[in-house]
Amino acid sequence: MKWIPKDNRYESMVYNRCGNSGLMLPAISMGLWHNFGDDTPHARKVDICTTAFDLGITHFDLANNYGPPPGSAELAFGRILREEFAGLRDELIISSKAGYNMWPGPYGEWGSRKYITASCDQSLKRMGLEYVDIFYSHRYDPNTPLEETMLALDQLVRSGKALYVGISSYNSQRTREAYDILKSLGTPFIIHQPSYSMLNRWVEEDGLLDTLEDLKVGSIVFSPLAQGMLTDKYLKSVPEDSRAKQGKSLQEGFLTESNIAHIKALNAIAAERNQTLAQMAIAWVLKKGRVTSALIGASKAQQVIDCVGAIKNIEFTDSELKKIDEYAKEGGVNIWKQSAEIA
Template sequence: MTRVCKGAGEIQLFPFLPIADYRLRNTPKPELVQMTYTPAETRYDTMPYRYCGRSGLKLPAISLGLWHNFGHDFGHQNKRDICRKAFDLGITHFDLANNYGPPPGSAEEAFGEILRTDFAGYRDELIISSKAGYRMWPGPYGEFGSRKYLISSCDQSLKRMGVDYVDIFYSHRFDPDTPLEETMGALDHIVRSGRALYVGISSYNSQRTREAVAILNDLGTPCIIHQPSYNMLNRWIETDGLTDTLDELGVGSIAFTPLAQGMLTKKYLKGVPQDSRAAQGKSLAPDWLTPKMIENLNGLNDIAAARGQTLAQMAIAWVLREQRITTALIGASKPEQVEDCAGAVENLEFSADELAAIDALSQGGDVNIWAKSSSD
């Protein structure tokens, strides 16, 4: 069967191709791709998947974020190894943003290359998300929540990754100077134009979340997910009432920084290492790592050991307790860290005594570098 297409002053004939196995659709030509990776056949055996709010979309209990370690300051082979390990463990959701790098945009470019090589043919098994809201380019149209910025940024993200659409596109932060109707209208347009399947918001407080969800519901493009910062040392979503609001509205959630920028790992149990984010001033203030905080972190580590978990595993399990959080968003600098974090799903239950002991050691830390954006 052929299709007739008029173009360039002549009739051109293009054959219809039979529908093949979905893994063959949109696969680059063999001569352009070195196929060196086959996903583990067991990748869906142990990872739990949870419905995202009242939508039909399921997300893995653990998702991989590409905020750190996917820019030009990190080797590409290591990026590939991290993504491969994640997918082998059933982590199907890869979370990006336009400004991830450094430089901005480079994380999406790197992931686009991984899609063309390692994940070629597996697009339909993946959930890819991106966002726009923080500064991306100079001038008045390069940040926040205007229709111009969000749609332009989404188009650029699609080009960098080499995809036709993303599964989820977020408003990365609330814009106090742009009407919320305009920001949500842009998200609605992004879905209706085929650029994204779903939309979400990030770091909006409870009041702004209610307003945004109401607008999107009226437009017919429901908000299915909220991405707030949340961990043992940063509980703003509890005090703000956001957790209850999301439950009431039927919106899913993906908690970023469940490890408090690495504080809830073994890295800082003996102080501040020279190669750490805190020592280098990368998104973690050394002032938070007081002698008392380090003492408390060691106490939390003891609780984790008694549970048969690493501190990182317990911190992730704590975020996922009671299933009020849909998925925990981790970052990694090597594949072994992904494997350690994925082990958290083996024990997501906590006794009342464990929760009380964790509360005594963790509350009052207030490790929230997004406090301003999440309170606007």
């Protein structure tokens, strides 16, 4: 039976203004970093995306290298755009990025104008799009002048290939520098995508959240569930079908005795709030309106449903926040730390 979008899909989702732009983003966005490569059945990808859209998730986030293999997530999403989301383009926010290794040779990664321009062209072709809504510099390039990287983003907007641009995993200092360059060019830099969770609080220590508030730039945080650690998945053991066992971005070594103890304590607090741990972890990054959107991943549609349930209760008492802070400790899980440090 052909999927038909639900008429009430916008009734329960919360939409937040992205910085001082005119763009509204859902409080929860869908990331296609994992589970959208050739190792996942296409029917499952369709189920995840259509479920997300029916729940009011309008923003789908990709990158050139998402897979495996690199590029396959964009190809899969392009098929979903043609077959399931046909006629819905103007209701969607679609983003992609360039920065990590994508093809052989000296022009296949980092932040040169050549790489970013070619990467965007390839992403648009894979997805069958004329433009993306947001295009990101996926990581700071210490060997390319920041002006060159930002000028490449500026050119994507001026050529109609992107409506807005953003950056990912840049630290506070480099974010200010990027903002100043783009402002001088008149390009709408509206969003930053850093990692952030109860086990990875570098954006607080670096002052990045304060910087974004000061600049009136929006934020969409990825890995708010610490790549699945802030769920009930690892409370008893490490499942064979988990990321940790599959050798993906979540290293089994992250599941230390200390981290597991903190996760169990946080799970108990979530239960007191009548939330799952995943729901509380998402609500926590959205607290006090400092974050525009939480970017989730999912291996099945039910996980999307559970995560969206977080928006039913994103308020915390001071007592709850104090108690959470006892266990929301750095867990050594920030695999993007080097990118932020060299930035």
